[in-house]
Amino acid sequence: MKFVVLPDHPAADEVRTRLPDEVRKNTVCHHSGRPWLVGNWSPDAAVCVQAGPSKVALLGAAHTTEQELLANLETVRTVRELDRILERTAGSFHLVASIEGHVRAQGSLSGARELFSAPVAGITVAANRISALAELRRLTLTEEQLVMHLLAFSPPWPLSEHSVWREVDSLPFAHYMSLHPDGTAEPIRWWTPPAPEVPVDVAAPEFRNALVSAVAARVGASPTIGSDLSGGMDSTSLCFLAAEQDCRLVTIRRRLMDPMNCDDSIAGRAAADLPCAEHIVLDQDTASPYYDSPDRDDLAMDEPPPFIAVASHMEDVARMVAARGVTRHLQGDGSDELAATGSTYVNAMARRNLLGCLDLVRATRARRRWSLATTLRAVRAFPPYAEWLHRCSDELLSPPATESEVGWEPAPQLPPWASREATALVRDAIRRTAATGPQPMSSMPTHHEILRCIRLNGGIFRFTNTLAERFDVSFEAPFLDDQVVDTALSVRLADRYVAGRHKPVLAAALRGTVPDYVLDRTTKSHFTMDVYAGRKRNLGKLREMCEESRLADMGFIDREGLRRVLSGIMPDPIHMGPLEKTMACEAWLRSLPAKVGPQAH
Structure with missing residues (x-):
C-alpha cells in the first residue's frame, strides 16, 4: 500500500499529475473536487465513507463496517472530533479525513503505520511511504542522521523520530497532521499515556x-x-x-x-x-x-x-x-x-514505595547482576530527560556494561569501528537536541x-x-x-x-x-546458535561488504576495525548487535538509486 494525502488547495492537482501511474490507481477527492487521497491499495485494505462534505478513510486493518463508520462520521463537525472514531475502532490503520476542506491524517502510536511529509509545489504533502514523496521531489541524505543508525538498539528519543532525508519530516509520536486549505500543515497532539491505575x-x-x-x-x-x-x-x-x-x-x-x-x-x-x-x-x-x-x-x-x-x-x-x-x-x-519489568519498572516501584518493593529490587539485581552502585542508580530518581540525554553524549564509545541499561533508555553506544567523524556527528546531534530541552514520551520512565x-x-x-x-x-x-x-x-x-x-x-x-x-511458561528460547551458524556460513559475504563498504567510503566507519571483528575465530557476543546494524545500513546504502546521494552536513 502506498498513498499520498493532499490539502484542499489548487496545487493538489499538479502534485497528483507528478505521481507515476502505479501510485494513482485510486483517487478520492475533497468535496471541492480537488484530489485528496491518491494511492494504490486493495479494496479489502480500506474503508471509506462520506457524509455531506465530510469524508473519512481507514487504510489498513480496521475492525469496522461502512455503516458503523458512516454513523460515527455523521456526528463529526471538526477534525478533533474524529478521536471518537479512533476510540471505537480496533485494529491498525491510517486515518485520513477531510472535514469541510480541513484534513486530518495520522498513523498508529507504534509507528507500524507511519506518516511522513515534505513540501511539494508550495504545499505540504503527506504520505505513508517516503518513496512516494521521492516520486514528487529530489531527496538528499542527512549524514548525521544516517550515522545514528549505527547506534546499538536505536537512536535515543527524539532523534529516533527524525528522518534520514533532509526534506522529509516524520509525524511526531501521538500527533496527527492537520493540513490546512492554504497548503500549510501542523502536528497536533491527540493522545497521552493513561495513568496506570486499573487493577x-x-x-x-x-x-x-x-x-x-x-x-x-x-x-x-x-x-x-x-x-x-x-x-x-x-x-x-x-x-x-x-x-x-x-x-x-x-x-x-x-x-x-x-x-x-x-x-x-x-x-x-x-x-x-x-x-x-x-x-x-x-x-x-x-x-x-x-x-x-x-x-x-x-x-x-x-x-x-x-x-x-x-x-x-x-x-x-x-x-x-x-x-x-x-x-x-x-x-x-x-x-x-x-509487559516490561526492567530497570525503569524497578525505578517506578521504588519511587512509590521502596520498602515495599525490596524483593523486586533484590530479584532484579540478581537476575541482571547489578553492582550495588548500579542498584542505587536504579532506585533513585532519574535526572530530567534532557540532562540524561546530554550525559549520554559523553559515553558513546564506552564498552557495554550493566550500568548502561539503567536510565530513561539503554545508553546509546557506537560500535568500536565507528570513525571519529561519525562519533563527532552523533555527539553533536545529541547535544544540540538535549539543549532544546526535549520531553520524554511520558513523564514516567517506565512508560x-x-x-x-x-x-x-x-x-x-x-x-x-x-x-x-x-x-x-x-x-x-x-x-x-x-x-x-x-x-x-x-x-x-x-x-x-x-x-x-x-x-x-x-x-x-x-x-x-x-x-x-x-x-504458565517461565522459560524463553533464543536464536543465538542460529545467528552464529548463519554468520559463519555467510562470513565471506560479510567480509566482501567490509572491503566494499559505502560507510567506509563516506568516512563513517574504520574499515580495518570492522575487518578485525569479522576475522575473529570466535565472534565476541557484544559485537553481534552492532554488526547487524552496520550491515543493515550497508545493504540499504547499496539499494539507493544512483540519483540519490548524501549531502554534506
Missing part, C-alpha cells in the same frame, strides 16, 4: 477484549489468516485467538538449532491442539540461514532497516503463507515490551521505555512489510495496536509483576482460551 482483575478482561478485537480486525479482511507459532506465549496466544474466529488458519514456525530449545515442544503441543489449522514447520534444510543475503541491493529506500540477518527468512514466511491464500499474517511482536520499544517494533514492522508486500502479504502485530497499547499501559504498576510468573496480565486475560501450558 488487574478489571484490566485483564479489557485487555482480552482489545486483543480479540485486534485479531478480528485482521480476520474481517481475509478468509485465510496466517500466524507465527513459535511456542512462545505471544504468537501462540494469537493462534488460539484466531482459531476462535471464522477463518482458515495457517501457522508457521522455525525449529531452532539449540538442543536445549524448549519452544519447539510447546509449539508442537499447541499445533496438536489446533487440528483444524494447517501447520508449516521449517528446519535447517528448508529455512534460510541467518545472514543469507546481507549483500542484497533491493531493499526499499525509505530508511535504513533495523536488521538484515533474518530478511530472507521473513521473505520465506511471506512466500509460503501467500501460496496458501494468506494475505494477513499475525506475529507476536510487542507483547514483551508491553517512556515501553513506548520507545513499541516505536522500535513499529519500525521493524514497516521494514518487514516492504519485504512481505512483494508477495501481497501484510505482516500484522496485534500487540502494537493503539487500543491494546493503551489498555496495557493503564494496568496498575504493582500488578504487572508477580514473582515466578511471566507476563501475568496477559496470562490472566487469556486464561481459558489459551492452554495453561502456554500461559
Whole structure:
C-alpha cells in the first residue's frame, strides 16, 4: 500500500499529475473536487465513507463496517472530533479525513503505520511511504542522521523520530497532521499515556477484549489468516485467538538449532491442539540461514532497516503463507515490551514505595547482576530527560556494561569501528537536541521505555512489510495496536509483576482460551546458535561488504576495525548487535538509486 494525502488547495492537482501511474490507481477527492487521497491499495485494505462534505478513510486493518463508520462520521463537525472514531475502532490503520476542506491524517502510536511529509509545489504533502514523496521531489541524505543508525538498539528519543532525508519530516509520536486549505500543515497532539491505575482483575478482561478485537480486525479482511507459532506465549496466544474466529488458519514456525530449545515442544503441543489449522514447520534444510543475503541491493529506500540477518527468512514466511491464500499474517511482536519489568519498572516501584518493593529490587539485581552502585542508580530518581540525554553524549564509545541499561533508555553506544567523524556527528546531534530541552514520551520512565520499544517494533514492522508486500502479504502485530497499547499501559504498576510468573496480565486475560501450558511458561528460547551458524556460513559475504563498504567510503566507519571483528575465530557476543546494524545500513546504502546521494552536513 502506498498513498499520498493532499490539502484542499489548487496545487493538489499538479502534485497528483507528478505521481507515476502505479501510485494513482485510486483517487478520492475533497468535496471541492480537488484530489485528496491518491494511492494504490486493495479494496479489502480500506474503508471509506462520506457524509455531506465530510469524508473519512481507514487504510489498513480496521475492525469496522461502512455503516458503523458512516454513523460515527455523521456526528463529526471538526477534525478533533474524529478521536471518537479512533476510540471505537480496533485494529491498525491510517486515518485520513477531510472535514469541510480541513484534513486530518495520522498513523498508529507504534509507528507500524507511519506518516511522513515534505513540501511539494508550495504545499505540504503527506504520505505513508517516503518513496512516494521521492516520486514528487529530489531527496538528499542527512549524514548525521544516517550515522545514528549505527547506534546499538536505536537512536535515543527524539532523534529516533527524525528522518534520514533532509526534506522529509516524520509525524511526531501521538500527533496527527492537520493540513490546512492554504497548503500549510501542523502536528497536533491527540493522545497521552493513561495513568496506570486499573487493577488487574478489571484490566485483564479489557485487555482480552482489545486483543480479540485486534485479531478480528485482521480476520474481517481475509478468509485465510496466517500466524507465527513459535511456542512462545505471544504468537501462540494469537493462534488460539484466531482459531476462535471464522477463518482458515495457517501457522508457521522455525525449529531452532539449540538442543536445549524448549519452544519447539510447546509449539508442537499447541499445533496438536489446533487440528483444524494447517501447520508449516521449517528446519535447517528448508529455512534460510541467518545472514543469507546481507549483500542484497533491493531493499526499499525509505530508511535504513533495523536488521538484515533474518530478511530472507521473513521473505520465506511471506512466500509460503501467500501460496496458501494468506494475505494477513499475525506475529507476536510487542507483547514483551508491553509487559516490561526492567530497570525503569524497578525505578517506578521504588519511587512509590521502596520498602515495599525490596524483593523486586533484590530479584532484579540478581537476575541482571547489578553492582550495588548500579542498584542505587536504579532506585533513585532519574535526572530530567534532557540532562540524561546530554550525559549520554559523553559515553558513546564506552564498552557495554550493566550500568548502561539503567536510565530513561539503554545508553546509546557506537560500535568500536565507528570513525571519529561519525562519533563527532552523533555527539553533536545529541547535544544540540538535549539543549532544546526535549520531553520524554511520558513523564514516567517506565512508560517512556515501553513506548520507545513499541516505536522500535513499529519500525521493524514497516521494514518487514516492504519485504512481505512483494508477495501481497501484510505482516500484522496485534500487540502494537493503539487500543491494546493503551489498555496495557493503564494496568496498575504493582500488578504487572508477580514473582515466578511471566507476563501475568496477559496470562490472566487469556486464561481459558489459551492452554495453561502456554500461559504458565517461565522459560524463553533464543536464536543465538542460529545467528552464529548463519554468520559463519555467510562470513565471506560479510567480509566482501567490509572491503566494499559505502560507510567506509563516506568516512563513517574504520574499515580495518570492522575487518578485525569479522576475522575473529570466535565472534565476541557484544559485537553481534552492532554488526547487524552496520550491515543493515550497508545493504540499504547499496539499494539507493544512483540519483540519490548524501549531502554534506
